[in-house]
Amino acid sequence: MSDIADRVKKIVVEHLGVEEDKVTESASFIDDLGADSLDTVELVMAFEEEFGIEIPDDAAETIQTFGDAVKFISAAV
Amino acid sequence: MFDLTGKTALVTGASGGIGADVARALHGAGAVVGLSGTRVEPLEALAAELGGQAHVLPCNLSDAAAVEALPKAAITAMGSVDILVNNAGITRDNLFMRMSDEEWQSVLDVNLTSTFRLCRGVLRGMMKARWGRIVNVSSIVGSTGNPGQGNYAASKAGMVGMSKSLAAEVASRGITVNCVAPGFIATAMTDKLNDEQKGRILTQIPAGRMGDAAEIAAAVLYLASPEAGYVTGATLHVNGGMAMI
Numbered sequence: 058m059s060d061i062a063d064r065v066k067k068i069v070v071e072h073l074g075v076e077e078d079k080v081t082e083s084a085s086f087i088d089d090l091g092a093d094s095l096d097t098v099e100l101v102m103a104f105e106e107e108f109g110i111e112i113p114d115d116a117a118e119t120i121q122t123f124g125d126a127v128k129f130i131s132a133a134v
Numbered sequence: 135m136f137d138l139t140g141k142t143a144l145v146t147g148a149s150g151g152i153g154a155d156v157a158r159a160l161h162g163a164g165a166v167v168g169l170s171g172t173r174v175e176p177l178e179a180l181a182a183e184l185g186g187q188a189h190v191l192p193c194n195l196s197d198a199a200a201v202e203a204l205p206k207a208a209i210t211a212m213g214s215v216d217i218l219v220n221n222a223g224i225t226r227d228n229l230f231m232r233m234s235d236e237e238w239q240s241v242l243d244v245n246l247t248s249t250f251r252l253c254r255g256v257l258r259g260m261m262k263a264r265w266g267r268i269v270n271v272s273s274i275v276g277s278t279g280n281p282g283q284g285n286y287a288a289s290k291a292g293m294v295g296m297s298k299s300l301a302a303e304v305a306s307r308g309i310t311v312n313c314v315a316p317g318f319i320a321t322a323m324t325d326k327l328n329d330e331q332k333g334r335i336l337t338q339i340p341a342g343r344m345g346d347a348a349e350i351a352a353a354v355l356y357l358a359s360p361e362a363g364y365v366t367g368a369t370l371h372v373n374g375g376m377a378m379i
Contacts, residue, residue, distance in 0.1 A: 093306075095261075095303065095304070095306070095307070099261055102258060102261075
């Protein structure tokens with residue numbers, strides 16, 4: 058697993074308080090990991106801070122799963 | 135009761151009567167305070183009066199860029215903003231038919247839009263800390279209306295709806311958002327009224343007197359305290375019984 062995926066996973070585990078093995082490629086933040094809409098905003102803000110990137114609102118809406126997040130961030134950094 | 139030791143508070147309009155007393159009350163309860171306002175001299179005088187744990191953070195709230203920069207400056211100075219008191223407000227009274235777009239817009243910009251921007255600016259830190267207090271100083275006229283104050287009343291009523299919406303969004307994160315709605319308080323803003331106007335107002339106040347800025351500050355202190363953790367989206371009216379709502 059890439060370094061980016063590790064860092065994203067760490068943020069997700071810490072923020073949502075879920076088991077690491079639940080955070081799979083296709084795991085949906087809302088449907089599988091129990092996030093509410095405010096959690097998703099906080100996750101995006103945490104990603105922005107960790108990776109020093111800007112994630113605009115329309116892009117943030119497309120980030121539904123752990124895999125989406127890793128893919129978006131890998132392309133953005 | 136009401137121990138704010140270890141907390142940081144940003145107060146806008148701290149150069150005015152109510153704002154200065156709010157800063158004194160929060161500081162007296164142990165908070166580090168950031169004093170914001172347009173006029174630097176009264177802020178520095180207040181900081182000197184308070185002694186330590188007070189930072190002067192001048193800001194012109196009609197300047198959008200300056201408003202965006204204020205929360206960052208406050209965090210740099212104090213390390214965080216745990217408590218935000220949006221107290222600054224202006225009036226540009228005129229009868230509705232005579233009111234210019236500029237009079238309308240300037241009051242909305244300073245009273246409502248800057249409150250929105252400052253709330254947004256401090257939320258990230260509060261969300262992370264899972265603790266925060268936002269107290270927006272509204273006004274009785276936001277509920278009752280007042281001739282000649284269409285712009286001011288709109289801004290103050292807008293604050294209440296905005297606060298309730300934000301309160302609902304962030305309640306699960308330990309952040310409360312409330313309003314304090316002062317009635318007629320003896321300050322520079324109400325000093326402009328002549329004796330006849332004041333006399334007429336007093337007949338409408340069951341308490342028979344104008345309020346004191348310290349009485350507004352006490353309400354703000356309560357809503358900023360850990361004890362008020364279950365109070366959110368509320369408007370605390372402090373008006374001597376002038377409007378019982």
